[in-house]
Amino acid sequence: MINQSSPIAANWAQIQERIARAAERCGRRADEITVVAVSKTHPAEAIVAAYEAGLRHFGENRVQEWESKQPKVADLDATWHLIGHLQSNKARRAAHLFRRVDSLDDLALAKKLHAAADAEGKCLPVLIEGRLGDEETKSGVAEPDLFSLATSIAPFAHLELAGLMTIPPFFDEPERVRPYFRKLRELRDDLSRRLGRALPVLSMGMSHDFEVAIEEGATEIRVGTALFGPRGSAA
Numbered sequence: 586m587i588n589q590s591s592p593i594a595a596n597w598a599q600i601q602e603r604i605a606r607a608a609e610r611c612g613r614r615a616d617e618i619t620v621v622a623v624s625k626t627h628p629a630e631a632i633v634a635a636y637e638a639g640l641r642h643f644g645e646n647r648v649q650e651w652e653s654k655q656p657k658v659a660d661l662d663a664t665w666h667l668i669g670h671l672q673s674n675k676a677r678r679a680a681h682l683f684r685r686v687d688s689l690d691d692l693a694l695a696k697k698l699h700a701a702a703d704a705e706g707k708c709l710p711v712l713i714e715g716r717l718g719d720e721e722t723k724s725g726v727a728e729p730d731l732f733s734l735a736t737s738i739a740p741f742a743h744l745e746l747a748g749l750m751t752i753p754p755f756f757d758e759p760e761r762v763r764p765y766f767r768k769l770r771e772l773r774d775d776l777s778r779r780l781g782r783a784l785p786v787l788s789m790g791m792s793h794d795f796e797v798a799i800e801e802g803a804t805e806i807r808v809g810t811a812l813f814g815p816r817g818s819a820a
């Protein structure tokens with residue numbers, strides 16, 4: 586049963602309103618936009634509360650943290666995303682524990698994920714994480730290397746490139762991040778043309794700037810704080 590008095594349910598209602606307004610401004614439908622609830626640092630109970638409120642996609646950024654929470658939510662019918670940097674020695678566990686890897690940033694890692702997905706007899710959807718800022722952000726693939734990574738993984742039968750993700754530099758003023766979101770969409774469109782296939786997913790926008798991301802074409806937004814409250818406090 587949905588507990589309407591839970592703060593997570595109330596936060597979710599506000600997020601849905603923000604999405605609806607942003608979608609309306611740019612002539613999109615709110616239901617085109619998938620919300621990935623970023624549950625890192627929050628306990629399994631928070632995931633259950635969000636699930637009961639209606640969330641069906643969850644993002645975690647550490648394999649080990651997810652391993653400890655996953656048994657408590659294993660019966661929920663949700664899609665589990667890895668959204669954080671993955672070390673290749675954890676590729677096998679990640680391929681087992683997650684439904685999608687949103688932070689692929691390296692060919693050696695792709696090879697390991699592919700081998701692990703093959704061993705599991707599954708096809709693992711992935712997003713390539715693009716690095717659009719210069720020094721500000723550390724993770725992700727620099728723009729000139731995106732095409733070559735995408736081309737290299739194209740023949741991997743057990744990986745499916747579904748689109749691109751980015752974590753832009755942080756600005757207090759969300760409007761300043763717009764060029765990064767626009768750039769990711771342009772890169773996706775260009776990559777899709779060059780590969781000759783659709784890349785439907787654009788994962789961009791977080792708690793404080795997802796409206797701008799939606800206006801620039803995000804199909805998925807990753808929302809932590811606005812849903813679960815601040816990290817590192819009793820949420």
Ligand SMILES: *Cc1c(COP(=O)(O)O)cnc(C)c1O
Pocket residue numbers: 623625646668669752791792793807808809810811
């Ligand atoms: C933590 C995190 C988020 C969520 O950020 P909020 O500002 O709390 O919404 C989104 N994406 C990634 C990759 C993250 O690590």
